[in-house]
Amino acid sequence: MFRRIEDIGSDTVTLWIDKREFQVPAGISVAAAVLLCGFDKVRDTPVSGSPRLPYCMMGICFDCLMCIDGVPNQQACQVEVRHNMTIDYQRGAAELPQQE
Amino acid sequence: MAEYDYIIVGGGLVGSSIAYGLARQKHRVAVLDGGDRSFRASRGNFGLVWVQGKGANFAPYARLTGRAADLWPQFTEQLTGETGVGTDYQRSGGMHFCLDEQEWEERVEEMETIRAHTGDAFDYEMLNHDQVKQQIPQISDRVLGASYSAQDGHVNPLYLLQALQQGMDHHGVRYLPNQVIDKIEARQGGFRVHASEGVIAAGKIVLCAGLGNRPLGEMLGMDIPVVVDRGQIMITERLQPFLNLPTLHVRQTAEGTVQIGYSHEDVGLDDGTSPTELIKIAHRAVTMFPLLQRVQLVRAWGALRIMTPDGNPIYQQSTQCPGAFTVTCHSGVTLAAMHAGPVAEWIAGSLEQDLINKFSTDRFDVSQN
Ligand SMILES: Cc1cc2nc3c(=O)[nH]c(=O)nc-3n(C[C@H](O)[C@H](O)[C@H](O)COP(=O)(O)OP(=O)(O)OC[C@H]3O[C@@H](n4cnc5c(N)ncnc54)[C@H](O)[C@@H]3O)c2cc1C
Ligand code: FES
Numbered sequence: 001m002f003r004r005i006e007d008i009g010s011d012t013v014t015l016w017i018d019k020r021e022f023q024v025p026a027g028i029s030v031a032a033a034v035l036l037c038g039f040d041k042v043r044d045t046p047v048s049g050s051p052r053l054p055y056c057m058m059g060i061c062f063d064c065l066m067c068i069d070g071v072p073n074q075q076a077c078q079v080e081v082r083h084n085m086t087i088d089y090q091r092g093a094a095e096l097p098q099q100e
Numbered sequence: 101m102a103e104y105d106y107i108i109v110g111g112g113l114v115g116s117s118i119a120y121g122l123a124r125q126k127h128r129v130a131v132l133d134g135g136d137r138s139f140r141a142s143r144g145n146f147g148l149v150w151v152q153g154k155g156a157n158f159a160p161y162a163r164l165t166g167r168a169a170d171l172w173p174q175f176t177e178q179l180t181g182e183t184g185v186g187t188d189y190q191r192s193g194g195m196h197f198c199l200d201e202q203e204w205e206e207r208v209e210e211m212e213t214i215r216a217h218t219g220d221a222f223d224y225e226m227l228n229h230d231q232v233k234q235q236i237p238q239i240s241d242r243v244l245g246a247s248y249s250a251q252d253g254h255v256n257p258l259y260l261l262q263a264l265q266q267g268m269d270h271h272g273v274r275y276l277p278n279q280v281i282d283k284i285e286a287r288q289g290g291f292r293v294h295a296s297e298g299v300i301a302a303g304k305i306v307l308c309a310g311l312g313n314r315p316l317g318e319m320l321g322m323d324i325p326v327v328v329d330r331g332q333i334m335i336t337e338r339l340q341p342f343l344n345l346p347t348l349h350v351r352q353t354a355e356g357t358v359q360i361g362y363s364h365e366d367v368g369l370d371d372g373t374s375p376t377e378l379i380k381i382a383h384r385a386v387t388m389f390p391l392l393q394r395v396q397l398v399r400a401w402g403a404l405r406i407m408t409p410d411g412n413p414i415y416q417q418s419t420q421c422p423g424a425f426t427v428t429c430h431s432g433v434t435l436a437a438m439h440a441g442p443v444a445e446w447i448a449g450s451l452e453q454d455l456i457n458k459f460s461t462d463r464f465d466v467s468q469n
Contacts, residue, residue, distance in 0.1 A: 046338045046356050062398070065337075073337040073396060093338040093356040096238075097394035 002035045013083045024081055031057060031064045031077035034087065042066050042076060043090035065090045102290045104130045104274075104302035106447075109293075109316060111275060112142035113257070113432040114439060115308030116264035120179075121444025123271035130302065131268065132279040132295050139311050139371055142432065144403025146333060146361045147257040147353075148346055149189070149434045152196060152224055152249040156210045159217035160458040161412045165431070166221050167455075168438035169251045175437035176255070176263075182270050185263035187255050188354040192345040194252025195232065197388055198244050207247050224249045238342050240390050246347070254346040256353060257433050264436070284319040286421040306447060307426040310406045311369070321420025324428055325464060327407040330365040332377045334400040336392070343389075350385050350392075358392065360385045371402045405430055415443060415459040 004025070011026035017037060024033040031054040034042055041051035043065050054064035057077045064076040068087055072094035076087070108119045111133030123129045151169045155162025169191075176189040198204040204226070211224045227235075228245045268275060276297050283294040284305065291305045307316050307324070317324035338356030352358050363377040378400055386393050406428060408414055413429030425447050429435060435443075445451035 093340050094395075096340055096342055097391050 002038075004036065013081050013085075015081060016084070016086045018088060026081065028081055029057075029077050030066065030068060030074075030079045030081055030085070030087055033081050034066070034076060041089065044092055046093040049092065102301040102303055104128045104300070105304065106130070107132060107291065107293055107300060107302040107305045109281065109305065109307050110134070110309035110312065111265075111277070112140055112308065112310055113261055113264070113436055114142075114310070114427050114429065115306070116142075116261065116268060117432070117436045117439035118306055118308060118427060118444050118447065119273050120264050120267045120271065121440035122448060123268060123273045124440075125444065125448055125450070127448065128272070129268075130274045130276065130300060132281065132293065132297070132300070133275065133277045134280075134309070134312065135278040139369065139404045141310060141403055141406055142261055143258065144331075144333070144371070144401055145257050145433055146331075146359060147254050147351070147433060148194065148348070149191075149253045149255055150194060150348075150431070151222065151251040151434075152194065152214070152247055153210060153348075154214070154431070154434075155217060155412070156213045158410065158412045160455060162214045162217040162222060163455060164413070164438060164459075165434060166218055166251065167442070168435045169253070171437035171441055172253065175440060176260075179263045179267050183263050183266040185259060185266055187260045187263055189253060189255040189260075190345075190354070191251075191253035193248060193250045194254070194346045194348070195227070195236075195246040195248050196348045197232075197239075197246045199242055199387070200244060204244055211247055222249070223251070235345070236343060238389050238391055240388060242387050252346065254351055254353075255433060256355075260433065260436065264440075281316065284316070286320060286424065291421075291424065304423040304425070304447070307424070307428075310428070311404060313406075313426055313428050317426060320418050320424040322416060322418045322424065322426060323461065324414065324416070324426050325409050325461070326428060327409060328366070328368060329405040329407045330367050330371065330402050331362045331405055332365075332373050332381060332400065332402045333362055334360045334378060334381060334397050336360070337396045337398055339395060342391070347388070349381075350389060357398070358395065360392070369404065371404050373400050373402045406432075409464060413459050414461055415446070415456050416461050 012023045015022045022037045052063045055061045059078050065073045066076045068074040105127040106129045108115045108131045111131045119129045119131045154165040225248045232246045279295045281295050285292040290303045292301045313324045314326050336358040343352040418424040446453040446456045
């Protein structure tokens with residue numbers, strides 16, 4: 001659905017999105033990476049269960065919530081990709097944190 | 101003949117409940133509301149429909165609150181039936197946690213006073229740590245126990261406001277936002293309000309403008325003492341359900357967020373937030389529910405309570421300008437069912453209300469005491 005309009009640098013990082021491996025340009029946000037890799041949703045909403053994609057890309061709307069490196073409800077547009085990051089759909093409300 | 105039977109000034113939860121109640125009785129009603137920059141407790145509150153703890157210093161308030169809570173199930177059913185807007189109301193019972201012996205003893209005394217005030221209509225139980233833990237496994241060992249009342253519950257206050265606004269529309273209420281009122285004239289048989297919209301006339305007028313009530317009251321010969329009290333609240337990300345009933349300081353909404361309150365501050369007309377209060381609020385919540393330590397906050401806000409000198413509501417008809425009323429109160433969420441029912445009937449004169457008459461401003465008159 002999306003493609004990059006310019007090529008900035010050749011550095012790439014490896015991501016694991018929904019357990020599949022992708023190479024994406026370094027320095028972009030997780031939300032941009034997920035869109036670039038062609039995913040058609042990042043989460044299912046907790047109330048109606050409807051699928052969502054990032055919307056504002058600037059930290060305001062909270063529509064881009066994903067589970068990043070095991071931490072639920074992260075704003076994917078506010079997190080920069082890192083090598084070997086694991087990224088999963090946010091399915092509804094977050095699990096309760098485990099108590100130490 | 102005036103265009104309207106009633107003008108309601110203020111379209112928050114109080115004005116909307118009363119306008120809705122009057123319009124359901126087939127009166128012609130106009131609501132003159134302020135703009136989006138005004139202080140609006142109705143858009144920043146905690147959403148409890150709360151009985152326990154209300155009216156220990158004033159028996160009529162304990163009785164009023166109990167009646168409001170008992171009217172809630174039918175009130176919300178009717179409102180949702182007419183508008184299709186759900187309010188997430190749950191009469192789940194509610195708990196007030198005690199963290200030490202002293203809090204526990206003060207709580208027992210307060211609950212007993214309220215029970216006596218209501219002729220045993222208010223029912224409560226004191227639960228020890230194990231009994232609380234049975235219902236809410238997530239509590240910490242610091243929770244000594246709790247007072248529990250089955251009459252308590254909670255609601256989404258923004259959906260409630262939306263439902264009331266649609267309910268008003270459904271019953272033909274004319275709602276006018278962004279109004280500035282320059283002058284109110286009391287004339288034979290009615291009132292003329294000079295507002296941004298123009299001059300609007302009605303047989304009776306009800307002041308429900310919250311913090312705006314004092315200057316409006318002066319135009320109608322009423323001294324309405326209003327006291328400001330800021331509360332701060334935080335809200336978390338959405339979590340799987342873990343809290344099946346509200347507590348005074350922490351509640352999980354039907355949509356999964358956890359609302360964490362609250363503070364009391366005397367800072368005048370400033371509805372901002374402050375790190376010092378937010379830290380205290382967060383600390384207390386984590387003391388009660390350790391799992392919250394690892395939950396993300398999404399937002400925090402401040403909102404101004406509309407208080408009276410003794411904390412109890414004011415229901416007053418002007419003696420100088422009969423036909424002019426005011427409803428000024430805290431706990432406008434809880435009391436919404438009462439305002440849309442018996443209080444609206446009292447204003448319409450269709451009901452002699454011994455209970456409501458006890459809330460006149462006469463109680464602040466020093467010559468009375
Ligand atoms: C932090 C906090 C937590 C709370 N928690 C609870 C709770 O858990 N349970 C509960 O029952 N209650 C709670 N409350 C109280 C409840 O929110 C209020 O009692 C209720 O919202 C008051 O409604 P209102 O319509 O009187 O006031 P507001 O919502 O303030 O509305 C007043 C309206 O009048 C308008 N207005 C003002 N001046 C004028 C003017 N001159 N002309 C025209 N319009 C005017 C304003 O624009 C506004 O829309 C809480 C309040 C706060 C602040
Ligand atoms: S896309 Fe709006 S907050 Fe991330």
